[in-house]
Amino acid sequence: MSETIRRPVLYSAVQPSGTLTLGNYIGALRNFKLLEKDYDCLFCMADLHALTVRQEPAALRRRTAEVAALYIACGLDPEKSIIYAQSHVPQHAELAWILNCFTYMGELSRMTQFKDKSARHADNINAGLFTYPVLMAADILLYQANVVPVGADQKQHLEICRDIANRFNGIYGNVLTVPEPYIAKSAAARIMSLNDPTSKMSKSGEPDSFISMVDDADTIRRKIRRAVTDSDGEIRVDPENKPGVTNLITICAAMRGCTADEVCALLAGKGYGALKDYAAESIIEVLSPIQEEYKRLVADKAYLNDVLKNGAERASGLAMRTLRKVYKKVGLYQL
Ligand code: TRP
Numbered sequence: 001m002s003e004t005i006r007r008p009v010l011y012s013a014v015q016p017s018g019t020l021t022l023g024n025y026i027g028a029l030r031n032f033k034l035l036e037k038d039y040d041c042l043f044c045m046a047d048l049h050a051l052t053v054r055q056e057p058a059a060l061r062r063r064t065a066e067v068a069a070l071y072i073a074c075g076l077d078p079e080k081s082i083i084y085a086q087s088h089v090p091q092h093a094e095l096a097w098i099l100n101c102f103t104y105m106g107e108l109s110r111m112t113q114f115k116d117k118s119a120r121h122a123d124n125i126n127a128g129l130f131t132y133p134v135l136m137a138a139d140i141l142l143y144q145a146n147v148v149p150v151g152a153d154q155k156q157h158l159e160i161c162r163d164i165a166n167r168f169n170g171i172y173g174n175v176l177t178v179p180e181p182y183i184a185k186s187a188a189a190r191i192m193s194l195n196d197p198t199s200k201m202s203k204s205g206e207p208d209s210f211i212s213m214v215d216d217a218d219t220i221r222r223k224i225r226r227a228v229t230d231s232d233g234e235i236r237v238d239p240e241n242k243p244g245v246t247n248l249i250t251i252c253a254a255m256r257g258c259t260a261d262e263v264c265a266l267l268a269g270k271g272y273g274a275l276k277d278y279a280a281e282s283i284i285e286v287l288s289p290i291q292e293e294y295k296r297l298v299a300d301k302a303y304l305n306d307v308l309k310n311g312a313e314r315a316s317g318l319a320m321r322t323l324r325k326v327y328k329k330v331g332l333y334q335l
Contacts, residue, residue: 010039010182011145016063017050018203020070022211022283023191026254027151031184033075041081042143042315043071048086049135052128053121065304069297070213073290084311086139091319095138098326102168103134111156137161140179142319147182155181172329189250194227197243214291217284224280235267235275248279255282
């Protein structure tokens, strides 16, 4: 059966190369089920992108299914949204090749992520790392996506995707939808590293610098207790001078669905110990029902396989339409 798309299309992808963090939850996952109301959504596990750095094969395989399970545990409905693995839809690699021929070496070498990653993986500066943004453009353009939620680190990649689409359309007519960045209605809180609150919380940081979405209660308490604060002892928002305390307040507010001021008022006159306890318990309260559902889902391999298979079939049906058009436009022989 072919998929019919009526509402604007939202495309989102994550590399299944590590665990998802509390930062991912607050910045993205907790809003997914709201997006589902207004958009036709695709949620992709970008396993091909993950291969641009060396992966442990068994771990990559396992994490791909785990991300899908977490998405569903956070409330996504796999009947509505298309949840799938990138490698299950061959059209991604096919469109990426075509788009490679419409992308300049110069613009790819200006990508900051390429420069950063080649510095960090100096022993493995492979061509995939270089053409990473082209595969990402293919991901988005295959589905004629209207909006793509991206964090600051992916903005440049969305920009080059738009440039490639405009370039292609300039030559062949309006073939590809030029995507816009998705801007959340309420500005997303930026969650910082626990041991270096001036940098973003990231799954590639030190283990104690982030809360994994699947950390158990004791681990969460321990990590929060160790979080870096400051020595003035006052609980107030001041990102400049008190980034650690501000980060904990931000986390509390996000978990409780209240404002930072309300958190400060509640804890006024108390010490950082109280702030940390409150933060840890707030996180645990939100994450534990999700974790329970997650555990149930990862244990049900048959169900997850069904979801991924169904997602891949639906995605492929949509992707095929764009790819056919593109092949025809560029002059590939049609049978
Ligand atoms: N590069 C993105 C990241 O690391 C993941 C990604 C791959 C992506 N393809 C995408 C994000 C398409 C948005 C749209 O976060």
